[in-house]
Amino acid sequence: xxxxxxxxxxxxxxxxxxxxxxxxxxxxxxxxxxxxxxxxxxxxxxxxxxxxxxxxxxxxxxxxxxxxxxxxxxxxxxxxxxxxxxxxxxxxxxxxxxxxxxxxxxxxxxxxxxxxxxxxxxxxxxxxxxxxxxxxxxxxxxxxxxxxxxxxxxxxxxxxxxxxxxxxxxxxxxxxxxxxxxxxxxxxxxxxxxxxxxxxxxxxxxxxxxxxxxxxxxxxxxxxxxxxxxxxxxxxxxxxxxxxxxxxxxxxxxxxxxxxxx
Numbered sequence: 001x002x003x004x005x006x007x008x009x010x011x012x013x014x015x016x017x018x019x020x021x022x023x024x025x026x027x028x029x030x031x032x033x034x035x036x037x038x039x040x041x042x043x044x045x046x047x048x049x050x051x052x053x054x055x056x057x058x059x060x061x062x063x064x065x066x067x068x069x070x071x072x073x074x075x076x077x078x079x080x081x082x083x084x085x086x087x088x089x090x091x092x093x094x095x096x097x098x099x100x101x102x103x104x105x106x107x108x109x110x111x112x113x114x115x116x117x118x119x120x121x122x123x124x125x126x127x128x129x130x131x132x133x134x135x136x137x138x139x140x141x142x143x144x145x146x147x148x149x150x151x152x153x154x155x156x157x158x159x160x161x162x163x164x165x166x167x168x169x170x171x172x173x174x175x176x177x178x179x180x181x182x183x184x185x186x187x188x189x190x191x192x193x194x195x196x197x198x199x200x201x202x203x204x205x206x207x208x209x210x211x212x213x214x215x216x217x218x219x220x221x222x223x224x225x226x227x228x229x230x231x232x233x234x235x236x237x238x239x240x241x242x243x244x245x246x247x248x249x250x251x252x253x254x255x256x257x258x259x260x261x262x
Contacts, residue, residue, distance in 0.1 A: 141214035158224025
């Protein structure tokens with residue numbers, strides 16, 4: 001983490017976009033290697049400037065994605081104020097969302113569309129929170145809209161974690177009352193973990209609305225990660241997730257992965 005801060009301070013301001021993405025990718029891979037996490041990625045269906053729509057399990061999800069497909073992430077506004085992590089997120093092209101504000105959501109949608117138009121990836125976690133990795137929650141569709149309006153690809157990305165014996169691993173889970181420290185110790189307690197990332201193309205988009213695309217992306221992720229289609233909370237009228245009190249954690253105990261997208 002300190003190495004990432006040093007690079008962000010000294011090297012990033014001097015680099016072009018391509019170099020910055022490569023640095024982000026190599027640093028994420030190094031962090032995962034230090035944690036004993038090996039990434040296996042199927043990137044067959046990747047296209048430039050895609051909106052990456054992924055399920056959300058752990059604070060390391062962002063680094064798993066960045067190690068394979070360096071991207072800008074959409075995060076809840078609170079992450080900006082977390083010590084070190086928030087600063088690093090801001091320096092690494094994170095787009096911060098003020099959840100529950102329709103006006104701010106429109107601004108975020110414009111920012112997402114601009115990044116996609118530059119041929120860069122933007123990643124969102126439409127479940128709006130983390131799970132233990134054994135099921136999917138409801139997908140909130142609002143942040144899929146900028147990709148549809150701009151005619152950019154929507155790429156489902158299925159994340160799953162596995163033990164060396166081939167069993168699904170619960171070590172990376174960062175849900176419920178699990179703290180950042182507990183999650184990290186569980187990961188470090190394994191000799192090696194496999195993070196599997198599978199991309200699945202959606203059929204050609206032709207006039208579908210965002211809820212339909214979100215549902216199709218959810219089905220693709222369930223298939224790619226071998227998960228059941230279990231639904232959860234409904235959307236609010238503006239398409240933003242309803243945040244239960246259980247989702248609110250003290251500073252330092254919430255997943256640093258930019259995660260809570262509409």
